[in-house]
Amino acid sequence: MTRRLAAFALYLTAAWAQPAVDAPRAGCLRGTDGALRPVHGITGALLAGAPAEWSVISAACSDSLALVKTNDSLEIRDSSLGLLVRWDAPAGAALFALPRGSQTGFVYYPATGTLIQVGVQSPPRTVLGSQSLGGVLLAIASPDPLHLIAVVSDTPGPRLVRISAADGTIESQTPLEDVAAPLALLNDGTVVFADSAGLLIRPPGAAVAGMALPRIRPMPPRQAFVTERRMALPAAPVSIDQMGGVWLAVRLADGSAPLALRLEGARQRTCRIPTMETAQ
Amino acid sequence: MIARLLLSSLFAASCALAQQQLQLKALPAGPIYEPGQTIDFGTVPAGTPNTLAFQLANNGPGRLVLTRLWVDGATFQLGSTRVGVAVAIGQSIEFTITFTPQTAGAARLGELWVQTAAQPQAEYDLAGTGAGEASVALFEPRAEAAPEATPAPTPTPTPTPAWPKAGILAQPALSSGEQSTISIQFEAPIPVDGAGTLTMDHTGGGDTQRGFILPDANGTFVPSEVSFTLTAGESVARFMGNPGIVFQTGSTASTLTFTATLGGGTQLASQSFTIAPAPVGIDLVLLEAASNGVLVTVDGFDNTRTASTLSFTFCDTTNHPIGQPISVNATAQFQSYFPTAGTGLFGLKQAFNVTGDVSAIGSVSVSVTNSQGSSSKVSQ
Numbered sequence: 001m002t003r004r005l006a007a008f009a010l011y012l013t014a015a016w017a018q019p020a021v022d023a024p025r026a027g028c029l030r031g032t033d034g035a036l037r038p039v040h041g042i043t044g045a046l047l048a049g050a051p052a053e054w055s056v057i058s059a060a061c062s063d064s065l066a067l068v069k070t071n072d073s074l075e076i077r078d079s080s081l082g083l084l085v086r087w088d089a090p091a092g093a094a095l096f097a098l099p100r101g102s103q104t105g106f107v108y109y110p111a112t113g114t115l116i117q118v119g120v121q122s123p124p125r126t127v128l129g130s131q132s133l134g135g136v137l138l139a140i141a142s143p144d145p146l147h148l149i150a151v152v153s154d155t156p157g158p159r160l161v162r163i164s165a166a167d168g169t170i171e172s173q174t175p176l177e178d179v180a181a182p183l184a185l186l187n188d189g190t191v192v193f194a195d196s197a198g199l200l201i202r203p204p205g206a207a208v209a210g211m212a213l214p215r216i217r218p219m220p221p222r223q224a225f226v227t228e229r230r231m232a233l234p235a236a237p238v239s240i241d242q243m244g245g246v247w248l249a250v251r252l253a254d255g256s257a258p259l260a261l262r263l264e265g266a267r268q269r270t271c272r273i274p275t276m277e278t279a280q
Numbered sequence: 281m282i283a284r285l286l287l288s289s290l291f292a293a294s295c296a297l298a299q300q301q302l303q304l305k306a307l308p309a310g311p312i313y314e315p316g317q318t319i320d321f322g323t324v325p326a327g328t329p330n331t332l333a334f335q336l337a338n339n340g341p342g343r344l345v346l347t348r349l350w351v352d353g354a355t356f357q358l359g360s361t362r363v364g365v366a367v368a369i370g371q372s373i374e375f376t377i378t379f380t381p382q383t384a385g386a387a388r389l390g391e392l393w394v395q396t397a398a399q400p401q402a403e404y405d406l407a408g409t410g411a412g413e414a415s416v417a418l419f420e421p422r423a424e425a426a427p428e429a430t431p432a433p434t435p436t437p438t439p440t441p442a443w444p445k446a447g448i449l450a451q452p453a454l455s456s457g458e459q460s461t462i463s464i465q466f467e468a469p470i471p472v473d474g475a476g477t478l479t480m481d482h483t484g485g486g487d488t489q490r491g492f493i494l495p496d497a498n499g500t501f502v503p504s505e506v507s508f509t510l511t512a513g514e515s516v517a518r519f520m521g522n523p524g525i526v527f528q529t530g531s532t533a534s535t536l537t538f539t540a541t542l543g544g545g546t547q548l549a550s551q552s553f554t555i556a557p558a559p560v561g562i563d564l565v566l567l568e569a570a571s572n573g574v575l576v577t578v579d580g581f582d583n584t585r586t587a588s589t590l591s592f593t594f595c596d597t598t599n600h601p602i603g604q605p606i607s608v609n610a611t612a613q614f615q616s617y618f619p620t621a622g623t624g625l626f627g628l629k630q631a632f633n634v635t636g637d638v639s640a641i642g643s644v645s646v647s648v649t650n651s652q653g654s655s656s657k658v659s660q
Contacts, residue, residue, distance in 0.1 A: 011603070011634070011635040011636060012573070012574075012594055012602065012606060012633070012634055012635075013606075013632060013633045018609075018612070019590070019608060019613060019630040020629045020630075021610065021613040021616075021617040021626055021627070022626075023621060023626070024563075024564075024579040024580075024625055024627030025627060031497075032497040032498060033343075033498065040489075040625070041625055042531075042561075042563035042580060042581060043457065043563050043564075044457040044458045044459050045456075045457050045528060045529075045530060045581065045623070046489075047488075047501060047528075048498075048499075100568065101570075245566075246566070251497075255496070256495050256497070257493055257495060257496065257497070257498065257500075257526070258498075258499060264564075265660055271459050272459055272493050272499055272526055272528075273499055274491070274493040274499045274500070274501035274528060275498040275499050275501055276501050277501065
């Protein structure tokens with residue numbers, strides 16, 4: 001009742017007299033050749049364009065930012081992949097988390113075990129030092145600019161860790177069953193991970209596939225019940241990267257064109273990502 | 281014995297392009313072959329393999345992706361190759377071809393085909409002679425080349441393979457915003473090895489995001505032409521080893537015509553598909569908090585490029601509408617955008633000021649109208 005009253009009090013007006021219309025942006029994609037390309041389009045009509053950067057080791061994009069790791073630097077680029085700022089960085093790959101709509105992001109360097117926050121306006125800031133999490137980080141995500149979540153693998157098994165970005169405090173830890181790399185962690189806590197038959201998509205709080213459902217009473221109507229679901233693929237996944245705000249890019253062991261994956265409620269949308277051939 | 285070059289004007293143009301980037305050289309020390317030239321394997325005892333090694337070098341000006349390397353002719357066999365990989369400027373790929381004449385006689389003819397992602401194919405003729413007791417020359421698979429080893433009292437017409445009837449299929453059916461698999465299927469097994477091209481032409485709207493997706497690691501996009509191979513005994517053409525190739529339809533209404541043609545110019549099949557004008561396809565609706573309100577993002581396609589008005593219906597977290605739908609006329613914005621877009625794809629953003637608690641907004645349903653009607657989608 002309170003909620004209904006609050007909604008009734010809402011009043012919406014178009015803030016802009018007219019909408020802005022442009023080519024739909026899906027994000028960016030790192031090719032097997034190390035080139036980073038912008039990706040435009042929608043499901044079934046994607047196209048990766050001319051490279052914006054070469055010799056890229058790791059990259060992730062949101063709707064507003066791109067974080068790009070080369071061998072010895074970290075770059076922050078805008079959504080069109082224009083360079084905004086470049087920082088020195090440890091050698092090797094990196095993991096990224098990009099809160100939606102934010103001008104900051106988070107970077108984890110496996111080479112040093114450090115987790116930092118980066119932004120266009122300020123120098124990198126260490127959130128967690130070396131080995132603070134006591135295991136190997138497999139993926140990180142950020143539900144908001146003040147928090148991080150991470151999948152950490154160590155001897156007892158993988159766990160989902162929630163971290164305060166302000167001071168690095170570990171706020172909670174939740175065991176995860178059976179997850180292993182390659183995997184992606186979405187900002188809402190959904191874990192997408194691979195097995196030999198394809199992908200498993202486990203929303204936060206989901207029942208694990210194969211687990212017997214409690215037979216206490218029938219599920220009430222209209223009540224959402226999230227469960228892990230499986231998605232078959234033509235070959236085993238070898239990597240899962242954040243391509244954009246709502247898109248993942250999945251590379252397969254058969255060496256075929258990468259797959260774009262978007263989760264939409266209980267469904268998923270997929271298509272191949274073609275790449276415009278351009279001279280280097 | 282001089283083998284006739286079988287280059288059509290199309291291949292001549294292709295070769296001119298190919299010369300800019302690819303150089304074919306016999307190893308270890310040459311010679312260098314230009315497209316259209318004959319590679320002579322010499323005289324080899326019948327039944328004895330003679331293997332030559334070659335190098336394909338990329339001399340620039342750009343990076344190349346070798347999409348197809350194919351030899352036809354029953355007496356020639358290609359060694360394993362790395363098709364589908366990118367070749368940087370200055371780098372090269374090596375491969376071998378083995379000539380094994382099964383009988384004695386001159387001018388066992390074959391062909392070497394080279395294609396990169398950005399260019400049509402280049403062709404080189406292959407020739408060799410089987411030593412030993414003479415027999416009738418063998419020419420496969422083309423009929424035009426007919427050098428004769430010895431004068432014959434009654435010339436025998438060159439055998440032309442009888443190709444079974446072929447059809448071009450699309451699965452799923454072609455429509456805007458789809459990736460379908462195109463295949464070339466024959467009603468009976470293919471009589472001899474061969475190779476050719478599948479081309480796509482369109483009438484009606486062009487589309488910069490319409491084309492084939494090669495099954496390589498980068499999913500190389502090829503707008504209008506891909507190569508295929510045919511293997512004797514099979515009933516389907518193969519694209520880099522696959523029985524079909526993914527085709528991205530784009531987002532513009534048009535009629536697409538696919539034509540499968542053998543390397544020599546013989547048309548195997550042709551099929552047209554009509555992508556009819558349709559209501560707007562909405563792929564994604566996002567509702568996000570923004571300063572002073574919310575931002576709605578709508579990604580989709582309009583294959584008529586006639587989109588005009590939008591309607592936004594906001595609902596609370598229990599799916600009850602909040603007020604009346606808000607109508608926005610975006611005709612001018614769409615008409616300004618589409619002529620330069622090259623596709624029917626669009627990404628639209630509309631901000632709304634909100635007076636009250638933004639967190640009470642649960643979803644928004646967006647309706648878009650074009651010349652074919654209206655369609656709607658609820659935010660995810």
